Amino acid sequence: MGLLRAVLRHPSGRIGLGIIVVFLVLAVLGAVGLTPHDPLKQFVVDRLKPPSATYWFGTDLLGRDTFSRLMLGIGESFLVAFASVAVAATAGTLIGLFAAWWGHLWDGVLMRIMDVLLAFPAILLALLIVAIEGPGVVTSITAIGIVYTPIFARVVRAPALALKAREFVEAARTFGSSQGYILSRHLLLNLVAPLTVQITLALAWSLLTESGLSFLGLGTQPPAPSLGVMLAESKSMMTRAPWLMLFPGLTIMLAILGFNLLGDALRDILDPRTRERTA
Amino acid sequence: MPLVGWIKSGGTFSGRPLLLKRSLQSVEDNFFFADRQVTLVRESVASGKTVSRRDTKGWSGVSDGRDVRLPPENAAKQAAEHRESFMHLNFGRTILAGVAMAAMLGAAVVPVEAATLRMAWAQDATGLDPHKQTAFSSLRLLELVYEPLVRLDAKYNVVPAIATSWEFSADGLTLTFKLDPNAKFSTGESVTSADVKASYERLLDEATAAAARANFLSIKSIDTPDPQTAVFNLSQPDAPILVAMSGTNASIVPASAIADGSIGTKAIGSGPFKLDEWDPNVKDVLSANPNWAGGKTGVDGITISVLPSESAIIDSMRSNQTDFALFNDPLVATLIPGEPGMTLNRIPGLAYNVLQMNPARPPMDNLKVRQAISCAVNRQEVIDTALVGEGKVTGPLTMEAYASDPSTLFCYKQDVEKAKALMKEAGQEAGFSVDVIAATGEPPYAANEAQVLQSQLAAIGVKLNIKTMDLKVYVDTWLKGDFDMAVAQNGGRPDPYPMYNRYFTKDGNLVNVSNFTDPELDSLLQQGRVETDPAKRKPIFQQFEARLAEQAPWVWISSTVTYTANLDSVKNYEINPSGLLFSLSKATVGQ
């Protein structure tokens, strides 16, 4: 549609979207098993081989093909990222809307709760949640989801408040539309823009945090090949097998970059006030 | 003062260290190290032996037996005398005068400096109670601080520690120890038989949950006729008890510390060092125990830094920030031989890597299932991949004196077909899934081992879910036996009885961990325990080993190799597999 074309015209948007599409394709291929080698199979004979024609990105200590593992790893990381942002976006939007709609007391209480959540540096809150639930994929999703909810709540609340005061809502009310209808029709349509931008940026941030948690051993557990886990494993073999560090590192960076670029492009298109300035 | 600083750092002059020498044999090395001289001299006086030429590079000033316990001004006087003697030589007098001046200044001004050994390891001790701790890292730290009655030398022979001599009675029911009158705790109090009695009673007390309790169940009572004699009355002859008494888990602690409950928070022992500071997972600071009966230690203190990455330890050794290190990860240790200025010591040990199953939990309560798993594992492949080839395939017994050839044991060569057949017989053709726990850090390759095993066992339908956890948490979980399977590294002993009785006899204190007892195994172990003739013990224990492998409560994989590495400046470190760190008591660190 129009948005897609606008994104493709924007230089950052083009690159960002391109990267994401490539990664999504790789992730899907990995998920269905169309990888050059079985990512979990240990080719014991070919341990620690550098990149070659057979093993495009080399092999690791247990003889697993890095490229295939990367494909699975992208899938794992994307899974956590999308799931956690979905959690955060849903929860945050609902909270923000309720706070704006019912106002006053509810607004105060809900937003103070959001403030409390925002009072923690993000990683710290994620760590706290991991401390309670124990490491794992589900914990990562809940942790990142909870951490990011307040941002969505805030992002949604401001336009919601502004719209609430606008006349057409009053007009719609006099026509007898139910509260629910008004909410869903008018408000949500006007929230699409900031939400889209925020979701994209949240995805970037979520990938960053997820890989950080996995790197620390608190997210995805081995042998599931999340990108952070692969980097953590490569540490002790840095001098012997630098490709084990190089490729996962590049992949993480590119993935986050892709979402950041796309988010920037979307922000430029959808929300001109906050456009990154050109003189 | 810059001069002082220069001297303290071992002062170099035109790129080579200078030393003030007395001996006139060679003048090409001129090492100057006033404070080092004084330390060496003190050591020689305390130990009553002369300092060898190798140590002093020419400072043979003590060999004529003069009492040279030097306060600094004496050193200056000595230095002045040496300057005189040097004057006769045919080399630059000015240089010499300068050196001598520096020597006098340095010796006069520099207070006696402590030579500290800077050590690093990746896995810190998890606690300070020598009777309770099971983690290797804890036991290694504590062997610097505490002493048992006896210890093992490099050949696994029992040698004196706190006890200077011992004697079994003719019927084997009484064991009398004579204690070293010089043995003192770091507080200055003597180690007496009262301390020995209190320590062993604490060990035997069920409430203590001591790790080595099962080894000492034959002790009926302990008499203390005089402060230097401890008499153990046994309920039955117990040949391996001496070996059992040599571990850190049987250390002698002060009776007063037991009474006031400070064991585990303060570490007061009679060992070569005392623990000044324990900052868990950051550093351990030890200083020499001036009251140690073993004489002067080679260094005045040890600082152990905990660096979580073993490759970072190599980096810090390379940049001369660490003198000595302990490595558990063969991946990293095998990088050291390529480094100049460092030596790697490969120490095959009695400890073993094993996949423990929990026979209390189905379907592992079924013998055929366990045997199937044992047959499905390719032990050599685990060694080659996860351990990069470091280690040998072993059966339950790792000591040369009693071990059988692994190829004679049940299913030691991978046989996937047989494994599948066994699974079918057990009605588990469809397979099942279990959780396997592994510690991060001890051994560092546990997660990799688990992954290799996971892929091997997948072939017979057994799905392993790997759960890694911090060492401390792993040990607590392991002690409760709260696991389906565990990738473990357990300690060995030179004698099979103390090695396995705590796991596989009905009175064993670690039966919770093994969840497996078998009357035949129990009786074989007891037979071996009372049999004193080594020729008759071997077949008993080999029978034990064969049955253990066949019953397969655990899958034994390999014997372990531990590594220490030191810079070339560290000397006098004798490798003793039963006392990896204890051997540091005589080590010295030079320039």
Next chain:
Amino acid sequence: MNYLAQRLLTFPLVLLGVSLLVFFAIRLVPGDAIIAMLGTEAGLLTEAQRASLAQYFGLDQPIVVQYGRWLMGLFEGNLGISVTYGKPVLEVIIARFPLTLELSLLSMLIALAVGIPAGVFAATRADRPSDLTVRVFAMLGQSTPSFVVGLVLIYFLSATFRILPAMGTFTPLFEDPLGNLGQMILPAITLGFSFAAAVTRISRSAMLDVLSDDYVRTARSKGASQRDVVWGHALPNALIPVVTLSGVEFGYLLGGAVIVEQIFALPGLGRLTLDAISQRDYPLVQGAVLFIAFNFLVVNLLVDLAYAALDPRIRLGGK
């Protein structure tokens, strides 16, 4: 209501909320509260011992009472006893705090020292190739996680060129400034890397905003040189949002230090929290999280107040 007053009133409320969250979060840990307090060794206790310990810790009281007791304890500075250290939690935290503080400050310094000049430079050369280069680098910088930066740095500098030592025991700043800085420089660069990228973008933006001010156009039309304009008026005004936004970022640095401290084996507060979590030392986790959150809140408050003080629009208008 006046923004300042509003901010100051909500501050204690948020603090209370934070304490509530941390308190109940720890209570949510599956398993025994006693194990949580005493560590996993407590699993070997007998029933009688557990009962008496429960009484001692007040675990048999209603949850509200427990919270009240704990809160009172907080005011006295009693955060409990750490299971792994056997020492009061506050003591352990205070011992490790200076390192994390120094690391965060150093990172911020580096980030500002690199980011502001880069941003200003890009703004003055807006839309030209050099501007684009700076923006690309800033984008890359913001997209690279700290541990990737850290690993790459370690690899190139230590492993290949052997220039700087990667790790070591921490030398406090006042004991040995040079040694300390040598140890901290790599971690500080790692931590400051993505922050520097953010600062670049913010400075560039702020600078561009200011450069298009009427004042600037008037001054230029009156013949003032570019230099005077940039240094005299634009820069000081552009720095305000940069500095205040940096204050907020500082709080994130406190959190981000966790990963960097882990990579470089620095015994700081972040690593303490991590170790406490993996060793299930819940009193320490509680205390550390509270401490960091508290600092974060205070910094945020100060920044907000400073921002309000500097920018009259915020101070006077309500929202």
